[in-house]
Amino acid sequence: MSFAKLDELGHRLEALEHALSILGADEATHMAVGGGEKRAEAMSQLAGMYHAQATAPEIADWIEAAKAEALDTDQTLALGEFERNYVNATCLPTEFVQRRTAATMRSEQLWRDLRAKGDWDSFLPALEGVVALVREEAALRADATGLAPYDALMDQYDPGNRTAEIDGVFADLKGFLKDFLPTALAVQEQRLAQRPRKSLNAPYPIEKQRELGLAAMRATGFDFTHGSLAVSHHPFCGGVPTDVRMTTRYRTDEFLTSLMGVLHETGHALYEQGLPKEWSHWPLGKARGMGMHESQSLFVEMQIARSGDFWEFMLPLIHQHLGETAIPGWDIPDILSEVNFIERGYIRVDADEITYPLHIILRYELEQDLVAGKLEASQIPEAWDAKMTEYLGISTINDPKDGPMQDVHWPGGAFGYFPSYTLGAMIAAQLGSAMAKDIPDMGAQMRQGDFTAINQWRADKVWSQASRYSTPDLITRATGEPLNADHFKAHLKRRYGA
Amino acid sequence: MSFAKLDELGHRLEALEHALSILGADEATHMAVGGGEKRAEAMSQLAGMYHAQATAPEIADWIEAAKAEALDTDQTLALGEFERNYVNATCLPTEFVQRRTAATMRSEQLWRDLRAKGDWDSFLPALEGVVALVREEAALRADATGLAPYDALMDQYDPGNRTAEIDGVFADLKGFLKDFLPTALAVQEQRLAQRPRKSLNAPYPIEKQRELGLAAMRATGFDFTHGSLAVSHHPFCGGVPTDVRMTTRYRTDEFLTSLMGVLHETGHALYEQGLPKEWSHWPLGKARGMGMHESQSLFVEMQIARSGDFWEFMLPLIHQHLGETAIPGWDIPDILSEVNFIERGYIRVDADEITYPLHIILRYELEQDLVAGKLEASQIPEAWDAKMTEYLGISTINDPKDGPMQDVHWPGGAFGYFPSYTLGAMIAAQLGSAMAKDIPDMGAQMRQGDFTAINQWRADKVWSQASRYSTPDLITRATGEPLNADHFKAHLKRRYGA
Structure with a gap:
């Protein structure tokens, strides 16, 4: 039986x-x-x-033969994902993969060196080479999948995502954010005038911060029989679903960055821990994609952990673990001011909830044009600056280091990935809206530190579904409507509006 | 080129x-x-x-073809080890390996359950099955290697070891130990009468013990750029030569067990860290075998770390890390009494330097008879008791749990492994004698905590040689004489004699 061979x-x-x-x-x-x-x-x-085994020619025969076999629903869906993975793994000729790997490795190394110097001119030839290869890759993937070139790139990260849908959603969001940002900044200024930022009472010993982080993980549902927390220079959530390896890093002069990071990674971890165990060896059993994964981390970070309800529960834990005078005189509004502080900035990874999507939409628009050949790498600095000026009101024309050289994605050849970040933020808000209908006292539960119902809802709607559906279908099934920007906009208005 | 394929x-x-x-x-x-x-x-x-790749039929062709190729000395030696490994990996038919794996897994599981109950009778049928399989395996290995059946088993663990040599060495050692043990016990009694055992000043915090262990590792040459120390229930030295994973465990009521364990595992670690890096992917580049590996751990534990010279250096470190009153009133003779305490006991893993070899020789004699069919599993308890009574003066006839059921080796089908432990102790002593000739002030260096010359000697003679020579040849090359019991006997007489 061929399905058994795939199994x-x-x-x-x-x-x-x-x-x-x-x-x-x-490592x-x-x-x-x-x-x-x-x-x-x-x-x-x-x-x-892995590659040799995943791309063996006989797999194509097994897939074809399995289509004629009597399969149950799960097996049929599993077969579809086996095929999708096989097509993705085999659609690029070995010769091309070698060329691309060599070029992107070299380009990434160059970028690490030249970014620090802000030397765009020296980097440009390498990036031009990468863009040429990405165009070639997009065409190859388009041929194999029948999708448009940029859609074929995005489909690797979020199966089913298409510019036809996302262009509209992003345009809607962009229009809103450009207007909303000045309003929100004004509101913040007013609030801070009434209630100035308070000072911290450092140092915060690492061992105590670790205990605090573990308490936050435990409260929000992390299963320590299937995971752990360690320290690494760049925080991540890795490992396997039965043994999730989460990391954070600590500084002793403040603790909120680490705590928020821990809560973000806990969102990723819950998704992995909640995947169906019986399919863990099928592509069907894996998390759906990058956008959906980011929605789970941002759900915990943005929908839960930066809310006033959550801090009703969390503030006593701060006192318990870091001491009664750890943040002297701080009340919940002080913490919310701190964790929800917004500002116009150059750097995507430092951006807040309002400006982050603008950084993403800028990149999404540019990389579509780059893939389509409407934009050349040499034109990026001007195009980048024009959009930064339009969306965020700041210019990067003289600062390539903090402009188009800031991210590793393009030097590494990862085009089509950026939209996932903001899709994740929108999906998280849309899930939050749908959940609030099913769990009307969600806020009260958060204030109690009770995440049972909240997590059960996510387990039912998202985690246990693994890769049964495309990203858009999974969103629609979970929330009752297709992806749209309304819930994210409403969320931002509630949090940052007047 | 076929050698390149092997490479x-x-x-x-x-x-x-x-x-x-x-x-x-x-894990x-x-x-x-x-x-x-x-x-x-x-x-x-x-x-x-691993097994599928290591036993692929084409490897036999590569080995044959490589024999006709122009190879340098290292490559020629490497080819020999490739062939030895291939023969060892392929000499058992798959059908046999499956039968053996199933039987030993079941026998080990049964043993874990029945050992606690001391239920020999219920365990016997499983052990009989294992003994039958071991006889079959010995015959298959003998066919493939041209060795005698028990030699073929031993050869897996220590290539070149033969009963023809070891029988005589062990007989010599056994004769000595049977006489020496009562003498040494009497000497100890007299010493302890003059200087009674002193009390500890527990508790010893784990974090301080860890720092002490790290200091001991550092002093004796452990390279922390290529290894680390962690905690595990059963201490081990694992990982890879470029990243040795050493572990210990701590109890807070005393610290010497953990410290001595750390020093023992450091000996294993130094061997791995000292292997030639350029051959790490060849069998030739691996440590020679179990006996030689144990000689390296026992060299650090027995030749170095249980000596008075070493404690001249180590005692101040105890005070530094555990505090001036950690072992109140203890001087070096008190520590030596404690770490070199000897007694007649039932359990091999709890045995001391003098009784341990008697436990081993007992097993070596019995397992030769078991493999040869001169002894049946059902006769083990009586044969075990007779030898325990003769060698150690204690009877186990009514206590199978602490008699023939105490070790996992036989239930797991590992016959031919036991001698390595005592060979290791003898090799360590023989290396110590040879080293003392080349480094006359070895004792003074140890008192200074300077292990540079000691480690360089071992690196030259043992570590860097990896698997270039058979175990007996490596011993002869390193020490200038074949393996014999004289140096170990002299070592024991110096340490435990009148």
Whole structure:
């Protein structure tokens, strides 16, 4: 039976993924500094074995033969995802993959060096090479999938996402945000005039911050029988669903960055821990995609952890773990001012809830034009500056370091990924609206630190669904309506409006 | 070129070994408790891939073809080890391996249950099954290697070890120990009468013990750029040579057990860290075998860390890390009395330097008879008791739990492994004698905590040699004479004699 062969292949690929995930997390958390070279060699070999096994020509025959077999609903859906993964893994010729890998590795290395210097001119030739390869890749993926070139790129990260839908949603959101940002800034100014920012009472010992983070994870539903928290330079959520490896980093002069980071990663972790265990070796059993994954982290971070209701529960935990005088005189509005502070800035990763989507939409618009050949790499600085000026009112024309050189995505050849971040924020808000209808006392539950019903709702609607549906279908099934910007707009108005 | 194919195979196998080693260490140190089932599944799949790749039929052709190629000395030696490994990996038919795996897994599970109850009678049928399989395996290995059956089993753990040599060495040692034990016990009694055992000043905080252990590791040469120390229930030295994962466990009522354990594992770690890096993907680049590995841990534990010279250096570190009153009134002779305490006991793993080899020789004699068919499993309790009574003067006839049921080796089908422990102790002593000739002021260096010359000698003679020579040849090259019991006997007489 051919489906059984795919099932058995799934077990082999899961084992290699398991090894790569744990080795990757271990590298960032527990590896001795001198172990890196051999670790890289081992992981490269394992990735090669994964690729060879995942792209074996006989898999195409198994998939075709399995279509004629008597399969139940789950198996039929699983077969679809096996096929989608196989097409994605095999649609690029080996010769192209080698060329692309060499070019993007070189471009990333150059970027690490030249970004620090803000040297756009020296970097441009490498980026031009990457853009040419991305156009080639988009055409190859379009051929294999029957999608438009940019859609074919996006489809890797969020299956089913199409510019036909997203263009409209983003245009709506952009129009709103451009108007809303000055309003929200004015409201903030007024609020801060009435209630100035209060000072912290540092230092905050790392061991106490760790206990606080663990308490926040536990409260919001992290399952410590299937995961742990460690320290790494760049926080991440890795590992495998049965053993999620979450990390954070600490500074002793303040604790909110780490705590908010822990809550963000907890959202990712809950998704992984909530995936259906019986399909863990099928592509069907994996999290749906990057946008949906980001929606789960942003749900915890933005919908829950930056709300007044949550802080009714959280503030006593701060006192319990960091001491009664840890934030002297702070009340909930002070914390909300702090964690929901907004400002116009150059850097995407430092941006707040209102400005972040504008950074994303700028990139989304530019990369569509780059893929379509309507924009050349050499024209990026001017185009970037024009949009920054229009959307955020700040110019980057003389500062490529904090302008188009700030992200690793393009130097690394990852086009079509950026929209996922803002889709995640919108999906989180849309899930929040739908949940509020089903759980009318959601706010009261958060104030009690009771996330049982909230998590059960997400488990039913999202986590347990894994990859049964495309991203748009999963959104519609979970929330009762297609993706739209209304709920995110309403959320921002509630939080940042007058 | 066929050697190049073997070289490339070596890289693939090294990557899988790397993953299995790190995943194994991670499982014991950092894995979430609920991650075990998927971890086991992943490791079993990876081990299957390893086996499939290591036993591929074309490897036999590559080995034959490589013999005709122009190879340098290292490559020629490497080819020999590739062939030895291939023969060992392929000499058992798959059908047999499956039968054996099923039987030993079941026998080990039964043993875990029945050992606690001391229920020999219920366990016997399973052990009889294992003994039958071990006889079959010994015959298969003998066929493939041209060795005698028990030699073929031993050869897996220590290539080149033969009963023809070891029988005589063990007989010599046994004769000595049977006489020496009562003498040494009398000497100890007299010493303790003059200087009674002193009391500890517990508790010893874990964090302070950890710092002490790290200081001891650092002093004796552990390279922290290529390794680390963690906590696990059963201490081990795992990981890979570029990232050695050492563990210990702590109790707060005393600290010497953990410290001595750390020093023992440091000996293993130094061997791994000292292996030649350029051959790490060849069997030739691996540590020679179990006996030689144990000689390196016992060199640090027994030759160095239980000596008065070492404690001249170590005692101040105890005070520094655990406090001036950590061991109130203890001087070096008090510590030596404590760490070199000897007694007649039932349990091998709890035995001291003098009685341990008697436990081993007993097992070595019995398992030779079991493999040869001169002894049946049902006769073990009486044979065990007779030897315990003769060698150690204590009877186990009514206590199978602390007699023949105490070790996992036989239930797990590992026959031919036990001698490695005592060979290790003898090799360590023989290396110590040879080293003392080359480094006359070795004792003074230890008193200074200077292990540079000591480690360089071991690096030259043992670590850097990896698997270039058989175990007996490596011993002869390192020490100038074949393995013999004289140095170990002299060592015991110096330490425990009148």
